[in-house]
Amino acid sequence: MTSYSVVIPAFNAERTLAAAIDSVLAQTVVPAMVIVVDDGSTDRTAEIAGTYGLQVTVKQQANSGPGAATTRGFEAVTTPLLACIDADDIWLPEKASRQLERLERCPDLDAVFGWVKLFRHNELPRPDASVRDNWGRSTMMMRLSTARRIGPMIDPPTGRCGEMIDWLARARELNIKFEMMPEVMALRRIIPGSLSYARGTRGAGYLHVVKAALDRRRIKSA
Numbered sequence: 001m002t003s004y005s006v007v008i009p010a011f012n013a014e015r016t017l018a019a020a021i022d023s024v025l026a027q028t029v030v031p032a033m034v035i036v037v038d039d040g041s042t043d044r045t046a047e048i049a050g051t052y053g054l055q056v057t058v059k060q061q062a063n064s065g066p067g068a069a070t071t072r073g074f075e076a077v078t079t080p081l082l083a084c085i086d087a088d089d090i091w092l093p094e095k096a097s098r099q100l101e102r103l104e105r106c107p108d109l110d111a112v113f114g115w116v117k118l119f120r121h122n123e124l125p126r127p128d129a130s131v132r133d134n135w136g137r138s139t140m141m142m143r144l145s146t147a148r149r150i151g152p153m154i155d156p157p158t159g160r161c162g163e164m165i166d167w168l169a170r171a172r173e174l175n176i177k178f179e180m181m182p183e184v185m186a187l188r189r190i191i192p193g194s195l196s197y198a199r200g201t202r203g204a205g206y207l208h209v210v211k212a213a214l215d216r217r218r219i220k221s222a
Helices: 017-025 045-050 066-076 095-105 144-150 163-173 195-199 204-221
Strands: 004-010 033-039 057-061 081-084 089-091 111-120 131-134 141-143 178-190
Touching: 004 017, 004 066, 017 033, 017 045, 017 089, 033 045, 033 066, 045 057, 057 066, 066 081, 066 144, 066 163, 081 095, 081 144, 095 111, 095 141, 095 178, 131 178, 141 144, 144 163, 163 178
Parallel strands: 004 033, 004 081, 033 057, 111 178
Antiparallel strands: 081 141, 089 178, 111 131, 111 141
16 A cells, blocks of 8 residues: 555643544554644643654654644655645545545545544544534545645644644645545544533634635635
8 A cells, every 4th residue: 555644733732632643543554654732732732742763753843833843844745645634633544545445446546545433532422423514634545745735734824723724725726536435434532621622612723724725716716
């Protein structure tokens, strides 16, 4: 199979980072490289990532937001494919292998995504837990050339949420082809203060994304 790398942007993620990394390293097809980008954490995030030795590359930067951290990780990727996981989420063991197979069978696809099952921190996922499609980092696998074409992931100035929506909107404007695979690929942790929690409770970033998309359309049609 084609080799892939995994980028994990992390900010004050000492409670959950090890579980995210372990789920990546436990894949039935292991990644060529795992890159943790510590986005100016004030806790033990970088220390925990460092305990994995040569299995994990750790990069540190001043706090700049999850989009900037993701972009920093993308810049270090050299494999044909890349994937991401938020530091508070967990991949299921065959997530990578199923997406790799799909991309190999469909060379016209630029990226694939999947579903997530929600669970609360310090609890096991319930059988009746919510399942939903996820156009986000934790289920994405993309061709590196496609990510380079889209360009950097830009954090909204008004909040932590929306950088991924803006990035994918820019991709669609370039006619990049995505597919949502209808199967659960990851477990999405709900924990106050985490990226997953913030995405469900903050709207200012999303409004900025909508305005940016409308501005691009006006410029293009002018």
